[in-house]
Structure formats: C-alpha cells, structure tokens
Amino acid sequence: MTGQNDSIAVGIPGSHGGGHIFFDGDFDFEGQVKAEVGNAEAADAEDFAEVPPPKFKRLTVGGEVRLMGAYIVKCTGVDKNADGSIAAIHCTADLETGNGNPADGRKVKGTIHWVSAAHCVDAEVRLYDKLFTEANMNAIPEGSDYKDYLNPESVTVRTGCKLEESLKDAKPGEKFQFVRTGFFTPDSKNPGVYNRVVTLRDSFKPAK
Numbered sequence: 001m002t003g004q005n006d007s008i009a010v011g012i013p014g015s016h017g018g019g020h021i022f023f024d025g026d027f028d029f030e031g032q033v034k035a036e037v038g039n040a041e042a043a044d045a046e047d048f049a050e051v052p053p054p055k056f057k058r059l060t061v062g063g064e065v066r067l068m069g070a071y072i073v074k075c076t077g078v079d080k081n082a083d084g085s086i087a088a089i090h091c092t093a094d095l096e097t098g099n100g101n102p103a104d105g106r107k108v109k110g111t112i113h114w115v116s117a118a119h120c121v122d123a124e125v126r127l128y129d130k131l132f133t134e135a136n137m138n139a140i141p142e143g144s145d146y147k148d149y150l151n152p153e154s155v156t157v158r159t160g161c162k163l164e165e166s167l168k169d170a171k172p173g174e175k176f177q178f179v180r181t182g183f184f185t186p187d188s189k190n191p192g193v194y195n196r197v198v199t200l201r202d203s204f205k206p207a208k
Helices: none
Strands: 007-011 021-028 031-037 040-044 064-067 072-080 086-094 114-116 120-128 155-164 176-178 182-186 193-199
Touching: 114 155
Parallel strands: 007 086, 120 193
Antiparallel strands: 007 040, 021 031, 040 114, 064 072, 072 086, 120 155, 176 182, 182 193
16 A cells, blocks of 8 residues: 655646556555546655665656555656745656566666545554663662653654555554555544554564
C-alpha cells in the first residue's frame, strides 16, 4: 500500500493525453490495487534530492526513476517555497516504458512509490517509535530518573499525508503496509488518523 508521510507534488504535463492510464501493482499485501497515473502525482519528499548524495538512486533534477508499477519519469525542474524548500517537482514521462524497459536500452535503477494527486486520501499519520532511549531500562544507574531516558521522538505526527484512495473506507483494526515505512492501522477514536504499529527496519535489540 502506498502512503506518502511527507508528500511533495509531482507534475507530469500531458502524461496521459487527457485520458486515464491505470496500472495494476502489488502495493497491497492482501492483493492488487488499481492505480491511476494522471497529470499530477504525490511522491515522498525523501525520494527527491536537488543535490543528491553519493549513490543516490531516486529522483533528482535531470535524473530518471520509475514510478512503482508504472512508467519512467524524468525531472525537468522544481518549484521552491520562500524558505528554499521544494514545493513541486516537474517531470516528463516516457509512456513507452509502461510495460517494460526503455527501447533504447538505457538503464534506470531507481524506483519510487507514489499516489495519484487526484485520487488520494488526506490523512494524519502518527509514527510511533521506542519509548525510551535505552534498550534495557533495568540497567540504568541506580537513582536515575526514568524521565531522563524518554525518547523525544517516540511519536512523530505528520499532517497532510497522502494515501491511496482504497484506504478511504479502512476500519480500525485493519492493518496495511505502507511502502518503506511500516504497518499502519486506522485510529479507533480519530477518523482520518493512521497509527504505525510496526516499523519495517529496527536495529534496536533489547538486552536479554
């Protein structure tokens, strides 16, 4: 399932000639979902770098990536906010790559996830992490205050997130895997809020 926790607008002018292009993708661990590619998409802000670090395989100005389950796009420029942050990314699409690799044989290594800007759900996402900064709280010095070991990032709240339209009727207790982020479930008391219940990668190993 695709969900953008920190989304950024991606404009692809004329990408479908005024019609609609649908792709089937294994984004949902329970089966396939149908995703529409249009003139505007939303991508994860972490998937773009104006000045990319070494070995960066995602999107950058002049670079190409494949939209997961869809075709290859190339970044032609960006719009910026007053503070210099990226407001929008402009791309062109290679429509012939929707069902395969580029005809000219060029290699495109990066693949990024996305949602249709016209067919998505706005949500608040709560990213829960470890409550304490120490793996074994029983090992902290005697007389220490446990409050000194509280993790200030044990919960991060992100608003304005973009989720797949298929999640609009999701119910509390149902679990969904968001690409590269973890497993989430709708909040039981707050409609439109999704809580992360499991991360995908965690090097935290509790002491035995």
